[in-house]
Amino acid sequence: AAVLAKIEKPQALEHLEEILEISDAIMVARGDLGVELPLEQVPGWQKRLTRAARRTGKPVVVATQMLESMISSPTPTRAEVSDVATAVFEGADAVMLSAESAAGEFPIEAVAMMDRVAQSVESDPTYPGIIYSQRTEPEATGADAIAAAAHSVADTLNAAAIVCWTNSGSTGLRVARERPLFPIIVLTPIEATARRLALVWGLHCVLTEDATDLEDLAERACRIAYREGFAQPGKRIVVTAGVPLGTPGATNMLRVAFVGRHEE
Numbered sequence: 001a002a003v004l005a006k007i008e009k010p011q012a013l014e015h016l017e018e019i020l021e022i023s024d025a026i027m028v029a030r031g032d033l034g035v036e037l038p039l040e041q042v043p044g045w046q047k048r049l050t051r052a053a054r055r056t057g058k059p060v061v062v063a064t065q066m067l068e069s070m071i072s073s074p075t076p077t078r079a080e081v082s083d084v085a086t087a088v089f090e091g092a093d094a095v096m097l098s099a100e101s102a103a104g105e106f107p108i109e110a111v112a113m114m115d116r117v118a119q120s121v122e123s124d125p126t127y128p129g130i131i132y133s134q135r136t137e138p139e140a141t142g143a144d145a146i147a148a149a150a151h152s153v154a155d156t157l158n159a160a161a162i163v164c165w166t167n168s169g170s171t172g173l174r175v176a177r178e179r180p181l182f183p184i185i186v187l188t189p190i191e192a193t194a195r196r197l198a199l200v201w202g203l204h205c206v207l208t209e210d211a212t213d214l215e216d217l218a219e220r221a222c223r224i225a226y227r228e229g230f231a232q233p234g235k236r237i238v239v240t241a242g243v244p245l246g247t248p249g250a251t252n253m254l255r256v257a258f259v260g261r262h263e264e
Contacts, residue, residue, distance in 0.1 A: 002024040002025070002196050003022070003023050003024050003025075004023065004024060004025045004026065004027055004061070005019050005020075005023040005025070005026045005027070006026075006027045006029045006032075007019070007026055007027060007028055007029060007033070007049060008029040008032030008033055008036065009032070009036055010036055010037065013045065013049075016049070016052055017052075020052060020053065020056045020058055021056075023058065024058065024059075024196070025053075025058055025059040025060065025061065025093075025199065026049065026053050026058060026059075026060050026061070027060075027061040027062075027063050027096070028045075028046050028049045028050065028060065028061065028062045028063065028092075029063055029064055030042055030046060030062070030063065030064040030065065031063075031064035031065055031098075032064070033045060046062065046087070046090075047090060050062070050087075050090045050091060050092055051090075051091075051134070053093075054091055054134060054136055054177065055136045057136075057173050057174060057176075057177040058173075059093040059094070059173075059199050059200050059201070060092050060093055060094075061092065061093065061094045061095070061096050061199070062087040062090075062092045062094070062095050062096070063095070063096035063098060064096075064098055065098075066080065066083060066084050066087075066095055066096070066097060066100070066114070067080050067084065067097065067100050067110050067113060067114060068080065068099070068100065070100045070104055070106050070109065070110040070113065071099050071100055071103070071104035071105065071106075072104070072105055072106075073106070074106045074109050075109075075113075076110075076113055081113075081117055084114055084117045084118070085117055085120070085121050088117070088118050088121040088122065089121055089127065089130055090134075091131060091134050091179065091201070092201075093176075093199060093200055093201040094199055094201075095114060095118065097110055097111065097114060128181050131179045131181070132179070134179065135178065135179055136177060138174075138177075138178075142251070142252050143170065143171065143174055143249070143251040143252070144174055146171075146174075146240055146251050146252065146253070146254050147171065147174035147175045147177070147178055147240070147251075148178060149254055150162050150164075150175060150178075150180075150238045150240050150254055151175070151178040151180045153238050153254065153256065154180055154182050154238045155180070157236050157238070157256065159182060159235070159236050159237055159238050159256075160182070160183070160225065160230055160231035160232070160235040160236065160237055160259070161182055161183040161184070161185050161225050161230040161231055161237045161238075162175055162180060162182055162183070162184050162185070162237070162238045162239075162240070163185045163187060163221040163224070163225055163237050163238070163239045163240070164184065164185070164186050164187065164239075164240045164241075165187050165188075165210075165211060165217060165221070165239070165240065165241040165242070165245075166186060166187070166188050166193065166251070167188060167189065167190055167193065167210075167246060167247075167248040168193065168248040168249055169186075169188070169193040169196055169197050170248075170249060170251070171186075171240055171241075171242075171251045172184065172186040172197050172200060172203050172205075173197070173200060174251075175240070176200045176201050176202050176203055179201070179202070180202070183202070183204060183230045184202045184203050184204065185204050185206060185221075185224065185225055185228065185230060186203050186204065186205045186206065187206050187208050187220070187221065187224060188205065188206075188207065188208070189207065189208065189209050189210050189246075191207060193205075194206070194207050204228065204230070206224055206228065208220065208224065210245060210246040211241070211245050211246075212245075213245070214243075214245075214255075217239065217241055217245065217255075218239055218255055218257040219257075221237060221239045221257060222237060222257050222258070222259045222260065225237050225259060226259050231259045232259065233259050233260060234258070234259065235258075235259050236256055236257065236258055236259070237256075237257055237259060238254065238255075238256055239254070239255045239256075239257055240253065240254050240255075241253050241255075
């Protein structure tokens with residue numbers, strides 16, 4: 001099972017690096033932090049926690065009182081909309097509703113509003129530059145080097161998507177940490193991995209059997225990219241995988257593949 005650490009105490013802030021090292025993701029629990037800390041310090045800690053998680057490649061969820069007024073109102077305040085947008089601009093992997101959807105009078109409207117705000121931010125012309133400026137340096141490992149190279153190659157070729165074959169999910173996390181402005185398709189035979197990675201920024205997870213060989217790996221990546229609506233015939237995709245195929249944690253290969261007419 002994965003561990004999502006809820007950061008809500010000053011002691012957690014003091015030991016943040018240790019918590020990040022042993023956790024799979026963190027949650028910025030602003031309501032509890034606001035009880036334990038002076039309120040004016042919470043926004044700064046939200047930024048620091050988000051950046052720390054980004055640096056280590058761990059997903060970060062920003063939560064609590066994001067659209068609080070929608071517990072009893074069909075529309076949020078302008079300040080609440082700005083709050084949600086700020087979390088997305090900062091690069092959070094997810095934003096979370098609590099009482100708004102659990103006990104509020106307008107749960108559907110609250111979810112729809114949060115979705116609209118997130119989509120509006122991600123289509124804003126300033127968003128790519130902000131996300132690019134937040135990029136972190138890859139770690140000195142083969143898998144991180146492949147993830148960084150996949151981003152660079154996709155940029156150079158203006159690829160339709162980056163496709164990651166993974167069992168453990170670590171490749172998807174590494175590519176997502178690069179924050180490429182291309183769709184990231186994660187192919188995995190393990191349902192638990194697909195479910196866990198659904199939380200991560202930019203990842204579109206697809207369950208599929210392991211590839212049988214390198215040709216099957218590239219052909220199936222093209223076929224799925226086309227089927228899922230991310231790549232049209234004639235477009236290129238960047239594929240990452242590990243050899244031997246199906247070996248967790250062995251990402252060591254990058255390949256450029258063309259989506260052919262036969263995918264239609």
